[in-house]
Amino acid sequence: MTSVGSGLDASGPLKDILEIWHEHRAAVLFATTCILALVWFYLELLPRNNIEPTNLKPNQQATSSIILEEKIITGGEKAKDVATGPRRIKGELRRTDSARKSLGSGEERRIQILVFYSSLIGNTERIANGAAEGLGTSLGEGYNSHSTFLKPIVLDLAEADYDEYFISTPKQTEPNTPVEYFYLILLPSYNIDSINDNLLEHMRETHHDFRIDTAPLSGILGYSVFGFGDREGWPTEDEGFCFQAKEVDKWMAKLTGRKRAYPLGMADTKRELKERLDEWIGGVKDIMGLVARTGSLGEGVPGSGDAVESDDEYASGEDDDEVLVDESLTAKQSKRKEKPSNIDDVEDLGRIMKASQADSKTASSAPVAVDFTTYTKSTSKRPPQTIKEMVPKNSPTYASLTKQGYSIVGSHSGVKICRWTKSALRGRGSCYKFSFYGIASHQCMETTPSLSCSNKCVFCWRHGTNPVGTTWRWVVDPPELIFDGVKAGHYKKIKMLRGVPGVRAERFAEAMRIRHCALSLVGEPIFYPHINEFLAMLHGERISSFLVCNAQHPDQLAALKAVTQLYVSIDASNKESLRKIDRPLHRDFWERFQRCLEILREKRFKQRTVFRLTLVKGFNVEDEVEGYADLVEKGLPCFVEIKGVTYCGTSSSAGAGLSMANVPFYAEVTEFVEALNKKLNERGLKYGIAAEHAHSCCVLIASERFRVDGKWHTRIDYQRFFELLEERGADGDWTPEEYMGPETPEWATWGQGGFDPRDTRVDRKGRKIEV
Template sequence: MDFLQLPSELLHLWHTHRTEILLSAGLLFAIVRLAVHWRTRRSREALTPPVLSPVHEKSLPPLEQQLVETDPYTDLSVPRPPRPKAGPKRVTGNKKAKAISTIKEPAIDTIQPVIFYYTLGGTTKTYAEQLASALPSPSQQILIPECLDLAQIDYDDYFISPPKPPNANTAFLSNFLAHLRETHHDFRIDTAPLAGLAGYAVFGFGDKRQWNTEGEGYCKDAVDVDKWMARLTGGKRGFPLGQGDTSGRGNVEMRVREWTEGLTGIMAALARGEGLGEGVKGSGEAVESADEKEDEEDSGTLELEDGRAAAIKSKRKPNRRSRTDDLEDLKAPIPVDFTTSRPGSTTVPPPPKAMVPVNSPTYTSLTKQGYTIVGSHSGVKICRWTKSALRGRGSCYKYSFYGIASHLCMEATPSLSCSNKCVFCWRHGTNPVGTTWRWTVDPPDLVFAGMKEGHYKKIKMMRGVPGVRAERFAEAMQIRHCALSLVGEPIFYPHINELLAMLHKEHISSFLVCNAQHPDQLATLGPVTQLYVSIDASNKDSLRRIDRPLHRDFWERFIRCMDIIRAKRFTHRTVFRLTLVKGFNIDEEAEGYADLVARALPAFVEVKGVTYCGTSTAAGAGLSMGNVPFYEEVQAFVLSLEAALQRRGLDYGIAAEHAHSCCILLADRERFYKPSRGDEDGGRKWHTLIDYAAFFRCLKSGNAFGPEDYVGAPTPEWALWGRGGFDPRDERVDRKGKPRVVEVVQ
């Protein structure tokens, strides 16, 4: 009975679960088939010789013998290297840059100058031949220059790899190159194929009657050549880009002569084995200082052969600001003297020591950031506006207000110590502080010589920075102005008058900034071209909260300085410097500031919005981006201050502005708003510029003189209130070096 029921039960089971059975059978069949196929393929790969191999199937040895003979790693005691991935290597389109620092520099025995030129009418060829004759006389180290026409040479012979000279150690110095950008982008060629060159320099000729600016085409080819040569040589720019206007309006012969003299000096340095030097470091994060690599790294598109653009993603890590980007972020020990010693104390003060010892963390951090420490307590550093001016991208507000070109200015300090710890200060109390000078004192001649030496070294480093103009580079090698305002308190230096006299002896103007906490030093201050006083608050409580002074009698010292400034108004050109911090000293404080102006009667009042440094120490001081005022807020405050001064019978007016620095200038109308010399209509104009030659004549005469004796030419129209304050002869750019339109407020 059971056997008869079995078929029906199986049939019932099949009808109930046939779907699961079929799927399971199919899956099992597929697994078996793949396993057989895999084993067959492995056997075929082991027995099949490589393509185009001369070995035939009949001559193949047994499998075991073949593996032993062809694979040295069959023995397990021999480690097998990792197996490369199968398939062709994928080209991603981005070649991996090699570190230029790893390229071993060849020894330079001789220098072969090669001058490349391209000309349409023959003018450039003439100048190239003149340049060849003006270069140093041939010697064992510097050979006879060669002039080559780009239209008659093969680019591959010169611009894919350095040409092979008769002497294997001969280096080449190139002066002009019209190359192809594809050489740089070709993944088959090294990142810097011309790194073997000793260096290069470019001079461009153009006619400004046809193209007024580079954007329109003036010397545009030379700019591109300079950019691409920097990439192909690994940044071996020997001398900044030179430009000559052949229209007759520009002194092209003088520009060529200046450029040639600079180039000759570089060749002499190369012959002495000094090399091109290193690039400038720690010069600040300037909007005007974009590097020529940025358009590669930040580009969001990749140009294809057919002209289309494909989006790409940048793999760069975000640019996180280091906490040691500047002196303001140092974490060095803070030696503080709060003048808390009791009267009659018999404690013997410790012997004086260096303010910034050479072996201290402060010294190491400063030098790493680009500061040059002079002696034991002084410093010098290139200003970010110097980089901007050298590249034709604008000077700071002092050029718009007082006629100081930034590339002619040295920024230094004879004292890195300060007696305040201002909330808006980038240092936030991390630099040496104190109320009395308790360190060793360096002589003024050592300080002055060290400042100049450090500044010139940094200027020389700028010759390799993209976009530096040869004529401005040559001008920058003669310091004409000195801003004693880098860090610390310059007036704190015991020999400040002697240092100022040394500056003036070499016809270097002096701009000195003090914080109104050292009235005795201020009272004995000698001649200075312009004297600044930082006025950061209008009352005692605000001053304590903003400047955080170390002196217990800080307000009394502050008021004494106001009275001293009033007494000096006929012997010194005085300036109030107001730094506006939103939430601290803007709201309803215009009246208080007007009272201080009425007490001191300065010649000028500068009003500037605070610059936020963006560090954690700033947040710890209670400062954030919310404390940075917009330029419109600064303008509104200046209008309120002007009205408050008018109500007190003080005739101050808005003379000039520099919107890019968020800075506006108020001036004494009675003293600096007057008829211009030689003006036919006799109209009154603002005269905020300084006649520096007249200042030095007054000093040399030995007679008493005042600010009115060296008033300069009228303030330029573009710098007046409502015009923006940016020199139209320069070009304002954004962070990527692209031109930026300057908005003018009418």
């Protein structure tokens, strides 16, 4: 106790100070607070232009930029401070999408997200503020050093100036530091008059006003719309679920020039709001990452960003050219012809090339090398030929093909996404190859190593305007370049489908592994001098191959090594019909045709061979069953595919003598198939009708070799095929039966329609069809 007491006595002065502090501390703290408040208030009154922005740290500069940006966008009295405010970080001038991709290390992109909403009771306002806050937090960290995401701004459509935001892009107050805008619109649908109706009316008037550009918002980076609805009141989209959000999405597509960055999101506010909204926001974040890295939304499939879902893929004659025609189509055909188009399709190449030829009549050029073969061995002297590219990048052919969605690889090859690939990705069914042979369309690559052909068929999608010739006279690209190029092009196009409405995640993931290659796009694949090397590369990566040729190159066909399935197009049963339909360049076309059938007969015990019969009403259907039976008897193929022709609906096809009247109905195709099958049986040939795919207007006749215990086995054991290749080589001795696959599914057999029951069939409007 003594030591403690003495310690306290030693600290007498300190004790006095503490007593004074405890007695007067409230007054001291209050006085200090008042003094600090006065100092802060005084500093706030100082002029802003006395602050030098160069003295700020980078993070302080970004913060001040965000504050200024809010003043600029929200307007009001705060906007007046801009002229006297601090100078913002020097940015870049407005660039095109291609220019943005090439930003240097010293340039920075400033991106402002504007979140618009409409709300009657405040629910959407709370959701919009929450979404903006979440985006601001996640994007504030930045995706790279060249992009700055400003704090998202939330705007009520009831208060926003439409002329400022929806008749043109927001004005740039400082041209040296431009800001790029991204629109997000959250919209509930009401069945009463609301701000939504005013917005839609404004959009319609803006788009149709002749004084204003039809796409006045094309300067923004992109947009996306999310709709709220109630399925209890409006159970389906057709009955009104989120109908106003769909209308805004449509008009925004028109006003922005097709810059839909992410698909329209829709949610039932009583059941699935959080789940659907989180998915939509997550997708928007991914797109923002792409914008930050590249400065643009990237590329999309033809039709991406359109105001409404395109129906062209069901009637444009793409790739596999399968059709399902009904009587109503002929009535609508005249109306379709009246619709103007601003896209130069490949069918228009004739007009384009004639125009270009008219401008260059005075220029000298070497004559085209055409080999009208084999009637004489004479080798007369010809002018020297300049070896050139088949499809130069500056040619109208290249421009038109790329517009239609083709990716040109090298100088003479191409790849394109088939409409059935898009259909399979959305669970709307695969093509006949899946029904007949077990090939999933979303894992199939449509390509050709040669865009040139030796025929000018009346039903060709390009109507003879593509490069043609009887001999290869162009630059030859190496097979490695073509193989790598078509794969890259295919995967790129698959990735572009990530935002298509209805695409299934599991099928999208499966589509990133090519399992099959259909060498049947356009042109003549067998014309390519290194076709065997290209096939070997496909098989080396366990990609099965279907190769289609036009029966005009017997030497190349005879030298062809193993393919998974070999097709020959049989477009007519006699010489005169073949001349009218295929319009071949070879003068000895019929002799070449016959020789190819003989080669196929020799190959039938080494690989699967197929005759493809394309029925053109008025050309090769009537009274030609007997002639087709003669051809089948001559070639004895493993399979015979019979399908109706597709009409492209162009003036060039009409000039070739083809019209909608030449497209057979499916009932006519099945009638022809039954008649042909009867003729084959009368001749003692062992064939039968094995499968059908009504949606493709296609029926399969198969040899009895592929019927086991009364069951058809038209599918392929792909694993076994590759094992045979590895064991015996491409020239090995094996039979098609050795890689015959499992039993053909019941739903694909004759009389069952051939539509996969796991998928959903829809009409051109996307409405479900009961199968």
